[in-house]
Amino acid sequence: MEFEKAKETFIQTWGKLGSEWGINRTMAQVHALLLIAPEPLSTDEIMSDLQISRGNANMNLRDLMNWNLIEKVIKPSDRKEYFEAEKDIWEIARRITRERKRREIEPLKDVLKDLKKVKGDKKDKALKQFTETVGNLETFVDKMDKSMDFLLKADEHWFFGTLVKAFK
Amino acid sequence: MEFEKAKETFIQTWGKLGSEWGINRTMAQVHALLLIAPEPLSTDEIMSDLQISRGNANMNLRDLMNWNLIEKVIKPSDRKEYFEAEKDIWEIARRITRERKRREIEPLKDVLKDLKKVKGDKKDKALKQFTETVGNLETFVDKMDKSMDFLLKADEHWFFGTLVKAFK
DNA sequence: TTGTATTTTCAATAATTACTGAAAGTATAA
DNA sequence: TTATACTTTCAGTAATTATTGAAAATACAA
Structure with a gap:
């Protein structure tokens, strides 16, 4: 080519x-x-x-x-x-992660936190499912967010090294 | 609310x-x-x-x-x-990962592999930078891809548990 | 098999998003 | 301070993407 x-x-x-x-x-x-x-x-x-x-x-x-x-x-x-x-791909990945975290994950966390305050009949199936979904989502997003924090602090060699070792 | x-x-x-x-x-x-x-x-x-x-x-x-x-x-x-x-957030994450991997990461890997075949004067600065960027990108994408494979196999508890432990 | 309820398709249209180009704005050198 | 080289802005327009709605296709019950 x-x-x-x-x-x-x-x-x-x-x-x-x-x-x-x-x-x-x-x-x-x-x-x-x-x-x-x-x-x-x-x-x-x-x-x-x-x-x-x-x-x-x-x-x-x-x-x-x-x-x-x-x-x-x-x-x-x-x-x-x-x-x-910036030419370092790992550094690029970290900067993109940092921005998306700031622009999207953090506002999402705020909304989910707010949505847990929903009021209504605790016996209502629809409300029950809503609360459960929002709760699970919040837990998941929190974990993702924390993982991203680790990634942001880590250097490439260590990150992938640890990941590969951990999951072998 | x-x-x-x-x-x-x-x-x-x-x-x-x-x-x-x-x-x-x-x-x-x-x-x-x-x-x-x-x-x-x-x-x-x-x-x-x-x-x-x-x-x-x-x-x-x-x-x-x-x-x-x-x-x-x-x-x-x-x-x-x-x-x-599907209501299980972890399962949703895995299914989205699986699809994006199939739709985007794999085709990207093919293109990058192909781009490494570029011909030209090895002394040319532009070509040198191109080859280097494409090479670094390929290495990075490979690592991401492998990480995703681990994620797809793992269950949530193990995944986040290991991640948090690994980076403490 | 025929009539009916339901789903699918897709050309036309709407809504959104991105781009242009020229005018206004800014910085610099003389 | 003025002329000039360059950058920024943004209203108008173009391109892209998403949606509608009605006709065609399909599936089911009798």
Whole structure:
């Protein structure tokens, strides 16, 4: 396979995967492009590589910065801004985990906690099932949340090493 | 909080969470409804509870069956089909993991394997970075995939017990 | 097998989400 | 401070994704 084709495939695959996980396809493509770039890229390079508008590029670069996946790089004697991606996959995984935890798990925990306060006839089957489901879910989410905390603290070698040993 | 309000909040929250993770909002809502239903529900009950059309209900129920999250229930002397959700959260997590692994991780592994075959000048910086990123990604995805296999085999108590012990 | 209840399909349409491009805003060098 | 190089914003538009509803298909009872 030629490099140009491989690059194209990589970017498309990463974009598709992103959209399957609720991440804007273009944002994932910009990320892919930066992941394989040996040097920081300018907005113009990203625009022409992915054939997207300045506005779109700008927006998605900002989002990627909010996810802590890329950084601005300033070159001396150059007014343009350049962008560089964190390349360590384990570190990327941790940053994504951190963000999703903050954006989704924590608000979910709050809602579930609240839902347990539901009032009504304790004999009602519907209420009973509701309470049970919400309770089980809360327990599960708590455990997942704690597991994520461990993952965030751990380094890759130790994490996978321990996991593999534990489950052998 | 009144039961009706709590139910509504639960369904909305589950739907929102689903859409943040790339799952059709309505499909997640149907799932939420069935998760708190003490008895199997008919298509008509789902339609009227969620205010959606027959076609929409049918489509999303089929998708949920493809994810192995719900089952058809046939009642004797009743032509209607009823639907019931798996209620065990750990089992739900395993089924979702199994599907996402099959639908997304395995195809991704194939693509990455393929991308490593890229040809070109070994001195080229761009190619070097590409090969390195793809290689690191492949290693990482392999490890995640193996971790998921362990999770699929394990039971909840053992899984979280071991995890918490391992990381204490 | 025929009539009826129910489910499925899918073209048309609606709703949502993403993108463009140009104008406004900002920072820098001279 | 002014000209210029660049970035940001956002209203309008495009693209994508989800939903409807009615016709076709299916399954069942008599």
